[in-house]
């Protein structure tokens with residue numbers, strides 16, 4: 001399944017428990033020798049919410065949250081009959097998220113996720129090393145958002161890993177470059193921690209929208225346009241919660257035999 005092109009392998013661990021998800025995420029995410037994806041997402045039991053979600057990047061590292069993945073989990077559990085509810089709670093390592101499914105003739109066509117409040121924000125100056133003034137935003141997972149005049153000038157494969165592994169970020173960071181292309185319209189590209197360039201990043205879109213408000217570049221509701229598609233983000237003024245609305249798409253079901 002994918003959310004705006006950010007594709008993961010989804011496993012229902014009620015039926016297929018995975019003992020070593022870190023290794024399987026690495027093995028199955030490979031394009032030529034595996035299935036090919038940005039990582040692995042496990043859907044499972046929770047004693048605190050309707051379901052539990054764990055997300056592993058393509059390098060096997062486990063992340064606190066995955067915005068695009070959470071929308072696809074909502075689609076999965078509804079369409080595969082694990083629930084009949086269209087408002088679902090999902091336990092993640094960054095807390096319990098609430099999903100509202102938009103269903104049309106039994107198919108989930110979009111999902112709104114309450115991503116909670118930004119955990120922290122901050123400004124980063126790199127001095128002579130990089131000509132950037134960036135904004136750090138944690139959505140449970142770390143993001144570094146840099147607004148530029150022309151996003152097409154950014155060599156993401158070159159600068160992405162340098163910033164991901166920058167010493168200032170002991171847990172590494174997801175890296176977003178963004179350009180304001182209209183009123184409350186933001187073009188964003190992402191180098192993800194643990195996966196590299198992806199077509200979209202849900203938590204990264206939230207971080208970008210929050211950073212745009214903090215820097216006075218957009219209002220509290222904006223559209224984030226990424227390589228693989230767009231999501232709408234609303235940072236509620238009263239609750240401070242960030243609401244993300246976007247698509248969730250199934251590509252195929254498959255079977256893989258493994259030891």
Ligand SMILES: N[C@H](CCC[C@H](N)C(=O)O)C(=O)O
Nearest residue numbers: 063066067068141201202203
């Ligand atoms: N690479 C991220 C996890 C996936 C987040 C992203 N795919 C999303 O949709 O939020 C991290 O290590 O924090």
